[in-house]
Amino acid sequence: MARDRAVIPLIDLVDIDHWQKIQDHFAQVIGVTIRTVDRTGRLITKPSNTTRICEEILTNSPAGIARCSRCLPPSLDALSLEEKWKEGYECHLGLYNFSIPVDTIDNQAVAYMLIGPVSLGQRKKVQGYKDKIEELGIDQEKFIDAMIEVKAFTFTGIRSVIELISDITCYVVQLGYNRFKLERIIPLPKLGRVVHRFYMDRILSTLLDVSSDTAGTEFGSIMLLNEDSGELYIKVARGLNKDIIKNTRLKLGEGLAGLALKERRFLLLDNKLTDRRIKSRLRRPKIKSALVAPIKIDNQPMGVMNIGTVRPAVKITSGKLETLHRLIELTEATLTNFHKF
Numbered sequence: 001m002a003r004d005r006a007v008i009p010l011i012d013l014v015d016i017d018h019w020q021k022i023q024d025h026f027a028q029v030i031g032v033t034i035r036t037v038d039r040t041g042r043l044i045t046k047p048s049n050t051t052r053i054c055e056e057i058l059t060n061s062p063a064g065i066a067r068c069s070r071c072l073p074p075s076l077d078a079l080s081l082e083e084k085w086k087e088g089y090e091c092h093l094g095l096y097n098f099s100i101p102v103d104t105i106d107n108q109a110v111a112y113m114l115i116g117p118v119s120l121g122q123r124k125k126v127q128g129y130k131d132k133i134e135e136l137g138i139d140q141e142k143f144i145d146a147m148i149e150v151k152a153f154t155f156t157g158i159r160s161v162i163e164l165i166s167d168i169t170c171y172v173v174q175l176g177y178n179r180f181k182l183e184r185i186i187p188l189p190k191l192g193r194v195v196h197r198f199y200m201d202r203i204l205s206t207l208l209d210v211s212s213d214t215a216g217t218e219f220g221s222i223m224l225l226n227e228d229s230g231e232l233y234i235k236v237a238r239g240l241n242k243d244i245i246k247n248t249r250l251k252l253g254e255g256l257a258g259l260a261l262k263e264r265r266f267l268l269l270d271n272k273l274t275d276r277r278i279k280s281r282l283r284r285p286k287i288k289s290a291l292v293a294p295i296k297i298d299n300q301p302m303g304v305m306n307i308g309t310v311r312p313a314v315k316i317t318s319g320k321l322e323t324l325h326r327l328i329e330l331t332e333a334t335l336t337n338f339h340k341f
Contacts, residue, residue, distance in 0.1 A: 010036070010044055010102070010111040013176030018337060022172070023113070024048045025333035030161055030326055031151040035114045036102075044111060051117060053093070053146040061136045067092040086159065088116070093132065095150060096120050098158070100166045104177045113169060115162060119152040157323040160214040164327055167206040168334045171199045200335065204303075205236045207331045212238060212307050214323050215291065216314045220307035222295075223250070223257050232257055232304060257304040260292040264301070266325070267292040268316060269308070286310045291321070293328055297335050 010019070019036065027034040027048035036045040058064030068091070088096040097116030101109040126144055133140050153161070204222045212220050219239030223232040232250040234240070253262040260267045269290040290308030294301065305328065316324075 007039070007108050007110055008104070008177070010038070010173070013104075013110065013173055016044065019172075020045045020048075022334060022337045025337070026165060026330060029329040029333060030115075032115055032118055037112050037114060039109060039112070041112075051146075052149055053095075053143075054117065057138055057143055057146045058136070061138045064136045064138065067136075086162070088120075088158070091117060093117070093129075093147075094124065096158075098162050100162055100169065102169045102173050104170075104173055110173060113165065115165070117150055118158060119147075119150050120155055120158060123147075123152060154319055154323075156214065157319065157326075160210050160323050161326055161330070164206060164210045164330055167210075168203055168330065171202055171206075172334075175199050201236070203331060203334060207327060208236050208238060208305065208307070211305060211324055211327055214327070215307055215309075215316050215320050217289070217307040217309040217316075218311070219309070220305065221245070222303060222305050223248075224303040225252070225261065225301055232261065235303070252301070256292045257306060261294045261301050261304050264294050264296065266294075266321070268321065270315065288312050289314055289316050291316050291324060293324065295328060295335075296332055302335070 010016070023034050023036055023045055032049065033051045033054070034048045035043060037043055054068065058068050086098075088098045090096055095117035096119075097114065098118075100113040100115065102111045102113060103109055126140075129143065129147070133143055136143075208220055208222050212218070221234045221238070221240060222236040224235045225232055229249075230252060232248075232252075234245045234248050237245045250258040252258050256267055256269075269287065269292070287308045288310055290306065293305045295303045295305060
């Protein structure tokens with residue numbers, strides 16, 4: 001990949017105040033600290049949702065400060081080139097951090113989003129930190145309280161979240177890159193509308209792909225609400241018949257998708273479903289597990305994501321459902337602010 005040419009700074013591609021807002025929303029949704037830095041590791045934004053274990057507890061320990069100074073990899077660009085950012089890197093406390101490269105169209109990393117720390121897998125018990133607490137010379141009770149606050153993820157869950165954030169932030173920067181390069185050729189308002197629609201479609205497509213991978217489902221769609229007709233239509237689909245994609249139209253409140261959007265709630269469909277009002281709307285009895293989830297912008301109905309499977313062995317578990325909630329909330333936060341970019 002070409003990374004040796006002059007890189008356009010992030011501040012020339014996006015409004016940093018707007019970038020800060022979307023970073024703040026991301027951090028709030030996933031409950032994790034997020035920072036944006038340049039290629040040297042220097043802060044571009046203010047840290048969002050700072051973690052007490054890092055900002056308060058360890059900063060009061062000289063040994064903790066020394067250890068934490070080595071949390072970042074020696075070269076952010078090298079990490080990006082090797083694509084090890086998807087694996088994360090473990091700090092001295094056994095917590096994980098992720099460094100997401102924010103690329104332009106020509107694969108130039110203009111910045112990095114640092115996400116973490118997070119806890120992956122099963123948490124350690126108090127006795128597991130005894131030697132570490134003594135080594136760092138910090139108060140045990142305060143340390144344990146702060147560690148409990150660190151957000152816990154499954155490996156699959158955090159991977160889904162960082163992949164969606166990676167795609168979204170790259171799309172936002174690519175939008176700015178297009179405007180930066182082409183504003184002298186195409187009138188800016190026209191370019192803005194065209195590029196906005198293109199990247200919004202890509203974000204929705206990515207949401208569907210990442211959600212399907214997370215849940216293990218083989219078919220799904222994103223339906224959008226046509227404000228003029230008041231009907232939902234299929235914008236993005238995977239594994240569906242072309243006639244279904246072309247002809248499906250639902251009014252608000254009609255069918256499962258219309259119901260989910262009207263009532264603004266997730267509908268989980270499986271063999272434990274007892275709600276007769278929902279069961280009466282099922283049109284495909286072969287489906288073994290499915291999720292119908294509303295998508296909102298500025299708290300206004302925008303559309304619905306549907307994912308499902310006919311395989312009995314695949315279940316949308318509570319853990320998967322929590323991750324899917326986060327993925328949709330991340331997308332909503334992006335689309336709410338997207339027009340500002």
